Amino acid sequence: MATVKVAVIEDDLPTSNQLKGWIEAARPGIEVHQWFSRDEAEAALARERYALVVLDIELGRERHAGVALINAINKQRQGTPVLVVSAMPATIYRSIMKALDAWDYLQKTTFEEADFIDTFLEILRAGRDKAEADKAPAADPGEELSLDPLRQSTPIWRKQRVNLPLTAQRILATLYARRGEVVSYDELCQVVKSGRNRDNIRKHVSTIRDAFREIDPDFDCIENVPMRGFRWVDLPTGRSRT
Numbered sequence: 001m002a003t004v005k006v007a008v009i010e011d012d013l014p015t016s017n018q019l020k021g022w023i024e025a026a027r028p029g030i031e032v033h034q035w036f037s038r039d040e041a042e043a044a045l046a047r048e049r050y051a052l053v054v055l056d057i058e059l060g061r062e063r064h065a066g067v068a069l070i071n072a073i074n075k076q077r078q079g080t081p082v083l084v085v086s087a088m089p090a091t092i093y094r095s096i097m098k099a100l101d102a103w104d105y106l107q108k109t110t111f112e113e114a115d116f117i118d119t120f121l122e123i124l125r126a127g128r129d130k131a132e133a134d135k136a137p138a139a140d141p142g143e144e145l146s147l148d149p150l151r152q153s154t155p156i157w158r159k160q161r162v163n164l165p166l167t168a169q170r171i172l173a174t175l176y177a178r179r180g181e182v183v184s185y186d187e188l189c190q191v192v193k194s195g196r197n198r199d200n201i202r203k204h205v206s207t208i209r210d211a212f213r214e215i216d217p218d219f220d221c222i223e224n225v226p227m228r229g230f231r232w233v234d235l236p237t238g239r240s241r242t
Contacts, residue, residue: 003029003030003031004027004029004030004031004051004124005030005031005032005033005048005049005050005051006023006030006031006032006033006050006051006052006053006054006124007032007033007034007035007041007044007045007048007050007052007053007054007055008020008023008032008033008034008035008054008055009035009036009041009053009054009055009056009059009066009069010034010036010054010055010056010059010085011036011037011056011058011059011060012056013036015056015108016034016036017034019054019085019116020032020034022113022116022117022120023054023120025117026117026120026121027121027124033048033050036059037059037060037065038059038060038062038065038068038069041055041059041069042068042069042072045069045072045073045076046072049078049080050080051080051124052080052081052082052083052120052123052124053069053073053080053081053082053083054082054083054084054085054120055069055070055082055083055084055085056084056085056086056087057084057086057088057093058086058087058088066084066086067096067100070082070084070097070100070101070102071100074100074101081103081123082101082102082103083102083103083104083106083119083120083123084097084102084104084105084106085106085108085116086105086106086107086108087107087108087109088107089107090105090107090110093105094165095163098154098163098164098165099163101154103123103166104119104123104165104166105165106119111194112194114193115193115194118193119166119193122166123166144157144158145157145176147169147172147173147176154169155169155172157212157215157216157219158215158216160215160216161215162211162212162215163211163214164207164208164211165207167191167192167193167204168204168207168208168211170191170192171188171191171192171201171204171205171208172208174187174188174191175222175230175231175232176232178232179231179232179233179234180231180232180233180234181231182225182228182229182230182231183229183230183231184228184229185198185201185228185229187229188201188229188230189201192204205222205224205230208222209222221233221234
């Protein structure tokens with residue numbers, strides 16, 4: 001079996017070593033390559049095939065070096081997933097990273113080791129299973145929503161990509177899998193890694209709705225069921241609930 005290689009691109013040595021330690025503890029036997037500048041990272045990305053790349057946005061004096069590295073990864077068209085770990089405000093940079101097809105964004109000092117490991121392992125599993133997913137039958141073109149996180153970094157709604165972080169994707173997948181049924185708050189809390197409360201669930205659902213409405217202003221398929229939870233309701237194509 002080929003060795004799984006992961007790149008950690010972080011200019012701060014203690015942070016880089018911490019991330020490396022978390023990764024090795026989560027997946028013994030994994031090979032972690034540490035890079036500390038844009039130049040050496042670009043060279044490594046050109047010669048190595050990584051299962052996953054963990055990177056910071058700001059490297060040394062280059063405030064947006066990570067953005068350039070993500071663009072370089074995307075140009076390779078190998079589908080290498082990227083997990084961004086940065087001190088930059090998530091409220092500003094998460095949407096930017098989603099637009100660049102990064103898998104997820106974790107803001108430094110706001111997450112725990114368990115959050116990082118859960119996110120890391122989930123992305124790694126998706127990448128590992130990509131070959132099998134590519135062999136699976138294509139989604140029914142008649143369906144408006146296509147959920148295939150192993151082949152697409154984002155869901156597809158009416159042939160357009162919906163930019164969502166992983167937690168929101170999990171909630172969306174749960175609602176869509178049980179479309180027509182009420183999915184309770186308690187059930188949705190089991191889907192998220194942290195912030196298991198109703199307010200947080202409502203925020204994630206609001207994020208999902210906003211993302212869909214960016215590409216489809218008439219989107220209205222997620223119904224709020226007061227005091228109970230949410231329900232996905234299929235609507236006729238081109239129509240919204242009034």
